[in-house]
Amino acid sequence: MSEHGCLYYIDKQLFLKILNKAPSNKANLYNPSNVRARIDFPDMTVYFVDHLGTVRSGSDFYVIDRSKFASLLRLKERSRCR
Secondary structure, eight states: OTTTSOOEEOOHHHHHHHOEEOOHHHHTTOOGGGEEEEEEOTTSOEEEEETTSEEEETTEEEEOOHHHHHHHOEEOTTOOOO
8 A cells, every 4th residue: 555545544442433233234345346445453354345335344344424434534744755
């Protein structure tokens, strides 16, 4: 991701608060070919957020409010943002 876009920070506790377990039909809408964010935490937990706000971590699926998610992101100063 660092080669392709901006690097951001997000507080783990705030991120986890905006996650809501996805209903089974929403999990089927997750689009792995249209991931917009990858979130890596120090405990090796990885979350992938697609364009619709569906989130995958392992075999678990969640939904987030995309505007709340965007408001929690903080740009890393030395990222290669275009």
